[in-house]
Structure formats: structure tokens, C-alpha cells
Amino acid sequence: MIQFSEQERDAIYKVIFSRRDVREGFLPKPIPEDVLTRILEAAHHAGSVGFMQPWNFIVIDNVLIKQRVKSIFLEENKQASQNYDGERKKLYESLKLEGILEAPINVAITCEHKRGGNHVLGRNTIPETDLFSTCCAIQNLWLAARSEGIGAGWVSIIDPEKVKKRLGIPDSVSLVAYLCLGYVKEFAAQPLLETIGWRSRLPLHDVIFRNEWKQS
């Protein structure tokens, strides 16, 4: 049976704790094909409900496509800033929330709901399990990239339908994530929103209950 030494286990916790959502500081250094393949293979080895492997990875390096996605972001971000007032709004507008153009590679990650037929084993009561499986693949990608010194940033402020249209993604397929990938100058010691005081990390014991909701 494959086991893990203490050193190996430490490496796994190290990558989990040092992973960051990266929006700035991407270096122009290209990501070698073999490295990118390793990272995507890691993603492809996530578990999936009924082994349906519903994901696709659209690797984007075309500048024109990136520019179109960036304009979709800009439009959405302008709207998003309207949710805040005063100091909070100023702070929001000062934040760099994506690295679409600077990151050498963007990856759109999709979920094809009909892959594996109408009756996917284990996906009866909870149809969203295919989306959940896709997110597990994304986390694998994120961790593998971090271990390669590559930062990944999830751009959530976009209209997925507009991006789907730009990338030719069919209606029946969901865009789950749009990531920016690239080598970086540095990984921050803590999440940006923690550093700037937007929100604090919750104490671990606050998110753990015993046997029932709100029992500890």
C-alpha cells in the first residue's frame, strides 16, 4: 500500500497552507508544456461522481481572447463596485482582482452535465455533484501549480454566459471557473483580503461542530 513519510505529509500540508489566490505579480516567463500537462493531469485525477470526469480545460494563450475576457471582467467589476459605499468602495476599487492579461496562461474549466449519460451513478438526489467534482479538480490544479512555483488566480467577477459565448462553449456546458496561471515573483504570506483587513480568518473551532449544527 502506498504510504506517506512524515516528510511527504509535511509537503502536502505545506502546499495546502501556502497556496494563494494570485492576482498580481505574474512573470512573463512561459509555462513549459510538460509542466502545464502535469498540472492538468493532477486536475484530471480528482474524484468524480460516477467517475463521470465532467470537466474540460480550455487553455488560453491567445491575446485577443484574453482581451475580450478582460473587457467582460471590467464591465462586471464596475457594477460590483456599486455594492459598496465610502471607504469600503475606495478600498474595493483599489484592489487588483485579476491577472488575465499578465498571466501567460488562462484556463477555463467547464462541466459537461450530460457526460456519462442520463443516469450517472451516485448523482440522483444531488444533480450538482458534477459541479462539485469539477471544483475538486480545480483544487488539485491549484495545489499542483503551487508546488511548481506557479500562481493561480480564480476570476469570479465575470459573466459566465458572455465568456462561454466568446469561447464557443455550448449552452449545455457550465463554465465553472476562469483561472489565470503563471510564475510569480512571490506568494503572499496570507490572503490579500486578510492583509488589507477586509475580513479575518475564522478560528478553526468556530467552524467545527459535533454531531449536530452548532454543537461543539
Added chain:
Amino acid sequence: MIQFSEQERDAIYKVIFSRRDVREGFLPKPIPEDVLTRILEAAHHAGSVGFMQPWNFIVIDNVLIKQRVKSIFLEENKQASQNYDGERKKLYESLKLEGILEAPINVAITCEHKRGGNHVLGRNTIPETDLFSTCCAIQNLWLAARSEGIGAGWVSIIDPEKVKKRLGIPDSVSLVAYLCLGYVKEFAAQPLLETIGWRSRLPLHDVIFRNEWKQS
């Protein structure tokens, strides 16, 4: 900057490739509290949209609660088997799809949609990003557990509303996953559904496109 040696990187790919969805072979050996805490801390260090950390982990070791969840599974699984006919149905019914009672610990993982207020940074256009963040936490948990020699199995054949009621989870909170955790005799070399010929692993190049859907 925190970097990874080749050995550390290998350990990260090793855990990604050797992680399995475990439904049988759980050992009664208890999971020490410090190990469980490490695993949940790994989960808690996933990224989350707007740093909202929407997750909770309900650690279940009460046999009565496990039995109730098991009966919810049995009910659903009976219905699920009706989706298949003939040999496929026989094969389906022969599969062990959960280890609720055998696993010393079950963990229900939830997502509280209102955590962080009405306007969560980065969650404008895609409200489901809080669920996606929770799934990233689950993948962290799964990998950390694997590195500790602990198997995890995601029970997807349950009615989440019934389980929520049993666990006292409020209507406004989603149950994202119900996991069984325990030390195991062994981890299978490949996913069960691959071994029994239910479905094959897709070739990696089939799930990667370039710049547009279905372009490679």
C-alpha cells in the same frame, strides 16, 4: 518565498494520484483528535470567494445519528437502482457505495450562503462560488486525510434535506457533502468504477482544448 523541492513536489503529485473514494475496508481504529484537527485545518485553508469561508464541518461519531443517515441512504439507493436494467442493475446492486456505519467518523460539510453579508466580494455574477469554495475545502480535506493514511468516501446518494433535518442544519445552509472517514486496510490502485469496468478514465488530451471549445 516558500518553495518546493523535487521530493516535496513528488509527494504532492503522489497524494493527488493515490487519493481514492473509499467505501469499504474501514478499520475501527479511532482517528486521534490531533490528526482530525490537522485534516480539518487543511480544509479550512482552502481559498474562498471574498474570503467568506462559508463552510462548517459537523464531525459525527454518534451511532444513532449515523444509523439515521444510513437509513436515508438505503431509501435513496433503492430508488437509484431503478435507473438500471438487467446486468447493469445487478452490477449496481452489488456495489458498496458508502461506509457510514463502519467509518469511525462521518463529516457533514455545509455552506452558509449569507456568511460575510449580502455583498460578498467577487460573488456578484456567480452566486454558486460559495459552494465551489466549499468543494475546494473538501478536496483539501480528502488529500490531507490520504496523506495520513485515512480514507474518505463521499456519500452522494442521500436526500440532503432529510440529512439536514437530522443534523439540525438551518434551511438557509446547504449540505454540500457527507463524508465517511477512517483508517483503511488498503487504498485501491484505481477507482472502483474503473476496476469493475463501469466507466474508463478519459485520455487527458480529450479533456484539454486550446483557446476555444473543442479546439486542440
